Amino acid sequence: MIGDRLQLIRSFAPLAFLILLVAASAVIAPGVLQPDSIIGFISDAAPVIALVIGGTFPILAGSIDLSVAGVASVTGVLVVVLNPVFGPWTSLVVVLVAILFGAMQGFVHTWLQLPSFIVSLATLSILSGLALLLSNATAEPVPSDDILVGILGNSVAGIPNTAILLVLIVAVLRLAMRFTRFGRDVYALGSGERAALMSGVNGFVTRTLLFAISAGCAAIAGLFLISVTSFSSPTLAGNLLLLSIVGVVLGGTAISGGVGGLFAAVVGGLITAWLRIVAVIIGVAPTAQNIIFGLTALIAVALTTERKKLGVIK
Amino acid sequence: MTTSDPTARVAAVSEGSGGSARNGLVARLSFLRNHTVWSRLGGPLTALVVLAVAFQLISGSFLTVANLRSVVEAAAVPAIVAAGISFVLIMGAIDLSMEGVMATASMVAALLVANGVNGNHYGVLGLLAALLVSVGFGLFSGVLNAIMRMPSLIVTLGTWFIGLGLAAVLFPQRVPQIKDGLFLAIAQVRILDFSLTVYIAIAMVVLAQLVLTFTRLGRMIYAIGGEELLLAASGIAVRRYKIAAFALSSLFAGIGSLLLSAQLGSGNTDIGSGHLFPAVSASVLGGTVLTGGRGGAVQSALGALILEVLSNGLIQIGAGPYTRNIISGAIILAAVAIGGWNRRAMLRVVK
Amino acid sequence: MLNWIASARFRSALLAGLGVGAALTTAPVRSVAAEAKGGKLILGIDETASEYWSEYLQGAHDIADSLGKSPIVLTSNYQGDQLLAQLGATYAAGCHDCALATDPSSNAFVKAVVARSARSKVHVVTLWNRPEDIHPWDTFPQYWVAHTSFDGVMSGYDQAMALCKALGGKGEIAAIEGVPSTPPAYQRIRGLKKALAECPGLKLVDTQVGDWQETKAQDITRAWLARYGSDLKGIFASNDSMARGAVAALRDKGLNGKTLVTGSDGSNIALEMVKSGDMLVTIWNDPVLQGAVSMSLAYAAAIGDIDPEKLTHAQRDFYLKEEPVTKDNVDKFLALKKSQPKYTYEDIKKDFWKDSAGQIPQGANDNK
Incomplete structure (x- = not known):
């Protein structure tokens, strides 16, 4: 019994770490807790959080999707390039295209039985080439008639719409995970694939869905970015990939699969977003910022990893 | 094939550790007999030949002596780092720290040998220091992974950032030019019209393969990748082998960094940039399975050669700079798919 | 048990390490004796x-x-x-x-x-x-x-015209571009093309992307040398880092100083290479x-x-x-670098x- 309770407390370790981190920053720079700053922080963090949420799904089943930053960049480019065809609804079309692309990627990965690491690495290369080719390597203004991007750029009652959409996405995914077979299948695959397959879990369908969700979230992250920049560029999402992986792990999701979830993803995304500004808040010399980021990420993982639930750690 | 029978492999390993000299020898010999490294080279070699012939047919200038030489020169360092990362990949873990390790190693070496920025001239000692620092990174990652039980992916991601950061801290405001004759000679001395770098690369790859095939460490690395739980259950302490594998991986990255620094004649914080993902791809192309248990240094080096043929060939056929990414991504996907085709089976776990 | 001790000890060591690191790396507060008005x-x-x-x-x-x-x-x-x-x-x-x-x-x-x-x-x-x-x-x-x-166009133009002049108005050259989505990258290539129009004898045989990086430029140059050999008379590198990479590849073949290399930005090493003859020109920014x-x-x-x-x-x-730096005026800029x-x-x-x-x-x- 005590063990169970400890376990429960342990799963809140990432949240505790986040609170500690923010509190410590607030002691050094009280301004960071003002409503304006918090709102600004959340809209800056939105793309990272969306990528972390998406990236969490394949990882829950023990796969990984390295193509997320590429999808986000191509999304930005496509919103501009396809505007003459689809007009104000372009960004919605692009998100659907991304979801289809993700589904295809998941299908190829399971059907050809290729490791997701290498499949998504190859698609990352293809996507970055596509982004350059489609945009002719130029930053272009995002058309102002695009409905979804327009909405995302605004706010309701002071709360940025990006944050509202993020909450909606989390709610929908949460319901899907809670009340459909899909949710159980994902965890089953992640904690023991052979057993799951033998007990009738459809690996094809589940993985295809997982990668579709991942790409969909990445596309949303791309929309978040262009709603802030109002320009698209082939390198828009840069290397947000690494940050998003850090985020997944920091929230307490196990990289080997089976442990973690949406709550962990949101907390992990927030921690990562905070880590990248913490050096500025406490005034670390710019040359040392990467070191501090690396060390704090390691400490956070050391403190928050639930080793008991994991058998072998790779 | 031994991987299909993990218990036999574990038995062989534990026999080798505890048993008499005769038993050890038997284990070693049976390992050699069962080990199908050479038969597994077939796939990557076929890919290599197919690509080369295709590029020759399209460009007419690929299969010239001069171009093949340039491919080999360019593949030297990627082959070393691919062989190095194999130690970790075969365990089923991953090492992302390479680019950070290379950045720091290059900076340390350039600032300790005779250079254009400060008055140091420690020569060989400077190079050794750089390699020690590299090994230090590997030990750090290894300890965090094996003893602190943290996932290798995130641990080495952290070390990557730390390595880049250390290099930035060391950077002396102005690119340090290397003036140490011995250091520069690594890139400049030529034997049979190949630079010394190529010979060092071959030696390192062979050495890595020998370690993997003939030492207890190597066998343990395969065993950890195959069935780690079984190993742990049979009471074999695996931690030190894991740490050693990370240390070796970083050491190879450090050596690669020094060779590149010698070629460029300067210390460079970007030196590792763009080496990590190709190294992982190279290993997979060579037949390494990311869930562990399979692969080899020579295979990974062949994978690196394939990637170099690809990038050189795309220049030879005049592919546009943007389309290059697309074509190479597609070819890597196709090559891996074809290479793994015969392993497709129901209920096989692929992550 | 042993495991736990090891990890706990390690964790505290890590934390202590971070504390020391942070203390060491926090930017030193400079003297703010006579701070002028205005904010940060x-x-x-x-x-x-x-x-x-x-x-x-x-x-x-x-x-x-x-x-x-x-x-x-x-x-x-x-x-x-x-x-x-x-x-x-x-x-x-x-x-x-x-x-x-x-x-x-x-x-x-x-x-x-x-x-x-x-x-x-x-x-x-x-x-x-x-x-x-x-x-x-x-x-x-x-x-x-x-x-x-x-001015990237001017930089590219000046580099290419220097090549044109040094090659007597004709020969094959190849170009290495920076990160394609950045203005200096495409401006410098545009400058190159502007110069080619004025110097029709120069033939641009290939353009590849080197992403501003030394090692990428080195590999690209190697492939070119295998393909074009000594027919390639000049390499237009869009910045000094990539020029260094190109020179490193040329040095392997003993072609440094023979195949002409241009760069841009006026970095210290580039100035020295212009002086030694390994590079033809760099642009002083x-x-x-x-x-x-x-x-x-x-x-x-x-x-x-x-x-x-x-x-x-x-x-x-x-x-x-900005100003082109050639062997004729390089000493002035080297002196300037020493005492800014x-x-x-x-x-x-x-x-x-x-x-x-x-x-x-x-x-x-x-x-x-």
Whole structure:
């Protein structure tokens, strides 16, 4: 019994770490807790959080999707390039295209039985080439008639719409995970694939869905970015990939699969977003910022990893 | 094939550790007999030949002596780092720290040998220091992974950032030019019209393969990748082998960094940039399975050669700079798919 | 049990290590004896471990020193959204009369960086990246003080014309481009093409992307040497790093100094290679001056020494001067590198545009 309770407390370790981190920053720079700053922080963090949420799904089943930053960049480019065809609804079309692309990627990965690491690495290369080719390597203004991007750029009652959409996405995914077979299948695959397959879990369908969700979230992250920049560029999402992986792990999701979830993803995304500004808040010399980021990420993982639930750690 | 029978492999390993000299020898010999490294080279070699012939047919200038030489020169360092990362990949873990390790190693070496920025001239000692620092990174990652039980992916991601950061801290405001004759000679001395770098690369790859095939460490690395739980259950302490594998991986990255620094004649914080993902791809192309248990240094080096043929060939056929990414991504996907085709089976776990 | 002890001990060691690290690396507080009026000086750069950005910081620090201030330096690692997040944190506590000089890291983030700063009433000077369609006078004109860069077209043109002259007007050359989405990359290639039109004997046989990186340029050059051999008479490298990579590949074949290499930016090693004959030409851009001018302009607007909206277009969107460096004039620049002038705000203020090379022409930032 005590063990169970400890376990429960342990799963809140990432949240505790986040609170500690923010509190410590607030002691050094009280301004960071003002409503304006918090709102600004959340809209800056939105793309990272969306990528972390998406990236969490394949990882829950023990796969990984390295193509997320590429999808986000191509999304930005496509919103501009396809505007003459689809007009104000372009960004919605692009998100659907991304979801289809993700589904295809998941299908190829399971059907050809290729490791997701290498499949998504190859698609990352293809996507970055596509982004350059489609945009002719130029930053272009995002058309102002695009409905979804327009909405995302605004706010309701002071709360940025990006944050509202993020909450909606989390709610929908949460319901899907809670009340459909899909949710159980994902965890089953992640904690023991052979057993799951033998007990009738459809690996094809589940993985295809997982990668579709991942790409969909990445596309949303791309929309978040262009709603802030109002320009698209082939390198828009840069290397947000690494940050998003850090985020997944920091929230307490196990990289080997089976442990973690949406709550962990949101907390992990927030921690990562905070880590990248913490050096500025406490005034670390710019040359040392990467070191501090690396060390704090390691400490956070050391403190928050639930080793008991994991058998072998790779 | 031994991987299909993990218990036999574990038995062989534990026999080798505890048993008499005769038993050890038997284990070693049976390992050699069962080990199908050479038969597994077939796939990557076929890919290599197919690509080369295709590029020759399209460009007419690929299969010239001069171009093949340039491919080999360019593949030297990627082959070393691919062989190095194999130690970790075969365990089923991953090492992302390479680019950070290379950045720091290059900076340390350039600032300790005779250079254009400060008055140091420690020569060989400077190079050794750089390699020690590299090994230090590997030990750090290894300890965090094996003893602190943290996932290798995130641990080495952290070390990557730390390595880049250390290099930035060391950077002396102005690119340090290397003036140490011995250091520069690594890139400049030529034997049979190949630079010394190529010979060092071959030696390192062979050495890595020998370690993997003939030492207890190597066998343990395969065993950890195959069935780690079984190993742990049979009471074999695996931690030190894991740490050693990370240390070796970083050491190879450090050596690669020094060779590149010698070629460029300067210390460079970007030196590792763009080496990590190709190294992982190279290993997979060579037949390494990311869930562990399979692969080899020579295979990974062949994978690196394939990637170099690809990038050189795309220049030879005049592919546009943007389309290059697309074509190479597609070819890597196709090559891996074809290479793994015969392993497709129901209920096989692929992550 | 043993496991637990080991890990617990290790954790505390890690924590202690971090504490020491943080203490060591926190920026030293400079003496603020006679701090001039105005708020914080903020600098946004791409990375610290590069010669160019070190020199840029040096110029900006000169200005800050002359004002008794110590600037806040933000490093984006070439990621615009990282810069935005860091700016958000910097402005969080309010920023009165702050001045920002920054590279927005890519064209796409310029408007967002300017908008974010304008919202906090911070005056901005941008470097290098500006999309074609927006200018300081039409986008948050009160706070986007100016944009300044070096003329990439001129750089490319000067490099190519130097090749043309040295090769007697004919021969095969190949070009290595920087990160394709950045203005200096496509401007320099455009300059090259402009020169080719005037020097029809030069034949551009291939262009490859080297992403500004030494090692990539080295591999590209190797492949070219195998394909074209000594028929290739010149290599147009879009910056000095890539020129170094090209020279390294040439050196393997003993072709350094024979196959001509050009670069841009006037880095220390490039100057030495021009002197030794390994490189034909580099283009002198003065990052120290750029740092001093951009920081001064942003500060001047922040404290009201200039009113951005009263400036002319040529004062708000301009190139700084640049100059080709060949064997004939390289000694002058090597001497300049050794003893850079120490800039002060009062000096620069006498005429902010003393070293301007004129307004950025229309279409310069268009990659068409």
